[in-house]
Amino acid sequence: MQNETVLNEIASIEDTDDDAYSAKEGTVLLKWHKYRERNRKLVQKKKESVLKKEGHLACQVCGFRYDRVYGSLGNGYIECHHVRPVHLMKPDERTTLNDLALVCANCHRMLHRDLTLSLEELKRKLKQEI
Ligand SMILES: [Zn+2]
């Protein structure tokens, strides 16, 4: 993809996590992060590989399963989070399956409140609060 197209796409990504990042640098980072997560083909591949291995899709932080709670409506649903620190990546660096983690919507939101947070760190926080 050409650089200009990439930049336009990044600029068009809506910021729904307004409270998480108010600083300009943070906004750019979050947009870049979301752009990385928008690769539908890769997300699909990630889901397929986990489904094949585990037989189901569960949040890697809290274990939530959409199919268990929402039945057939939740079948195949899970969100994808980019785990590599995006600020350390070069623009032309490719995202691989290992860069993606499957998480539920709640955990994904929490990870976006602080993009430096790792899955393990969020897991520990979750255990502390309950
Ligand atoms: Zn979760």
Ligand SMILES: [Zn+2]
């Ligand atoms: Zn994410």
